[in-house]
Amino acid sequence: MTVAPAAVSSARFSAQIRSQALQTRIMELILERGLDVGDALPTESELSAELGVGRNTVRESLKVLQALGVIEIRHGFGMFVAPNNFSALVSGLTFRGRLSLRHKGEEAMELIDVRQALESGLIGSAIDLLTADHLADLRSTMQAMQDAAAKGEPLAEHDAEFHRRLYAPLNNELLINLMDVFWQVYRQIHEALGSGPVNLEEQVQIHWDIYEAVDGRDKALASERLQRHFDGIRLKLKDVAAS
Amino acid sequence: MTVAPAAVSSARFSAQIRSQALQTRIMELILERGLDVGDALPTESELSAELGVGRNTVRESLKVLQALGVIEIRHGFGMFVAPNNFSALVSGLTFRGRLSLRHKGEEAMELIDVRQALESGLIGSAIDLLTADHLADLRSTMQAMQDAAAKGEPLAEHDAEFHRRLYAPLNNELLINLMDVFWQVYRQIHEALGSGPVNLEEQVQIHWDIYEAVDGRDKALASERLQRHFDGIRLKLKDVAAS
DNA sequence: GGAAGGAGAAAGGACGTCCCATCTCCTGTA
DNA sequence: TACAGGAGATGGGACGTCCTTTCTCCTTCC
Structure with a gap:
């Protein structure tokens, strides 16, 4: 027997809201004072005094804000408004994915689906805005990937860099960060x-194929090859999850 | 007094790494014990003892995990593995957006761009998987929106619901959550x-237009109308930011 | 005069303890 | 049988204390 939903939500109202309210107050304090990225926040003690709550309490909120990428905490120095940073999402999403893999791996697959939709959906716009410089960057990344493969080194970082640069023409930090998180x-x-x-060779070849399609400004082909790239990733994930 | 040797060896790393390591340890504890969504975690005191850290320290990590949507904390009852929930991201991203609006509002625009790319890019796949039930849901949402508009009520919730149901056929919780966050x-x-x-009337009409395109299974038209919908949103945002 | 190094200050990190707030569950009484 | 209230458990919060890290500035030596 489950409790009435209304009872649960109202019960959690006061408990949940208070800690989030404190986080909001700190964020609004930043906005009100006109602090910008890189500027220092008041010290923990000052915040504790100004907000009228204990230092441990304010620290809990500050840790959350750090996890959300709002502030950056430097031990022994101070706290600062952080530059855009989504790395915090990674651990949470990874946990979700691993948790889901105990069942049927649905959430992990959903993650691939979203990546696929984003990348194959946006490659057209990216090609529209592609300049020679972007293409050169992309090519040098591919070269580095190939070199790494020849030495038997892991391709992970080059792979990430390739996808990052593929969408650099869109000039959208948020998108790049989001894709990076998914990756x-x-x-x-x-x-x-x-x-x-x-x-390794197969991995490199797949990326070369995508590069060629982009180089030829063939949006449909690039989209299709990206699509197939992700189909492969999906299969591999399913394969590993089954074992 | 000696805890696990592994905990001591990481002492030379920065504090940021250590607190993140604690979060990871808690997440792995959940995974190792086979806890699933809704299952209870050990109490704060138990975790404090098992992990060999103080209760306040473990509380800071737990608050972060709560913010990341990993666990749910219910005052006086306990802590539980949370169902997928991205609502915590909202406050962080909102802060980012507001911060950016003090300059040129670039980040807020990027957010719209990503939403636009996701939605107009995925509407085709959604239409492919659309069933009569989905369409009926969508229609009833539209009806509710229209009723609200007639009464002069805010459309916000109906608007969100419309977009949520538009992509329900894809059966991708992550995507729905992500779009919800952006919205x-x-x-x-x-x-x-x-x-x-x-x-209000104009808002309703725009959504009816999208509905019609979806009803007619016209992918290109639906995508184009969604595109224009977001162009409108972008203009409005720019307008408000300028004032 | 300039560079290297150490002392001190400032800030965050960690912990322990105490008490409060809120929930669930069980008991007792009408 | 049903409802009210209390007991116990659990999270929430506040101090206080001490440790660790980092920066800064001053001293010292070359």
Whole structure:
């Protein structure tokens, strides 16, 4: 027998709201004082005094704000308004993904779906805005990836860099960060499962194929090859999850 | 007094790494014990003892995990593995958006861009999977929106519901959550700026147009109308930011 | 005069303790 | 049988204390 939903939500109202209210107050304090990225916040003691709550309480809120990428805490120095940073999402999403893998791995698959939709959906716009410089960057990344593969080194970082640069023309930090988060979550889930043997040459070839399509400004082909790239990733994930 | 040797060896790393390591340890504890969504975690005191850290320290990590949507804390009852929930991201992203509006509002615009890319890019796949039931849900949402507009009530909730149901056929919780986050952030930024007068009838008409395109299974038209919907949102945001 | 190094201050990190707030569950009484 | 209230458990919060890290500035030596 479950409790009435209304009872639960009202019960949690006061408890949940208070801690979030404190976080909001700190954020509004930043906005009101006109603090910008890199500026220092008041010290923990000052905040504790100004907001009328204990230092431990304010610290809990500050840790949350740090986790949300709002502030940056430097031990022994102070706290500062942080530059855009989504890395905090990674751990939470990774946990979600690993949790779901105990069932049917649905959430992990959903993550790939979102990545696929974002990337294959946006490649057209990216190609529209692509300049020679962007293409050169992309090519040098591919070269580095190929070199790494030849030495038998892991491609992970080059892979991430490739996808990052692919969408650099869109000039959208948020998008890049979001894609990066998804990429890292996929990688961590994969590692947590114990990645099987990977075919480095095949990986490189897949990315070269995408590069060629982009180089030729063939939006449909690029989209299709990205789509297939993700189909492969999905299969691999399903494979590992089954074992 | 000696705890696990592993805990001591990481002492040389920065404090930021250590607090994140504690969060990771708690998440792995959940995974190792096979806890699932809704299951109870050990109490704060138990965690404090098991992990060999003080209760206040463990509380800071728990608050972060709560903010990341990993656990749910119910005062006086206990802590539980939370169902998927991204609502915590909203406040962080909203802060980012408001901060950016003091300059040129770039980050807020990027947020709209990502939403636009996601929605207009995925509407095709959604239409492919659309069933009569989904369409009926969508229609009833539209009806509710129209009724609200007739009474002069705010459309916000109906608007959110419309977009949520539009992509329900994809059966991707992560995507729905993500879109919801973006929607809420946009709304909060808009409210923080002080929304100007809104034309309710026009809002309803725009959504009816999208509904019609979806009803007719015209992917291109639906995508184009969504695109224009977001162009309108973008203009409105720019307008308000300029004032 | 300039660079290297150490002392001190300032800030965050960690912990322990105490008490309060709120929830659930059980008991007792009408 | 049903409802009210209390007991116990659990999270919430506030101090106070001491440790660790980092920066800054001053001293010292070359």
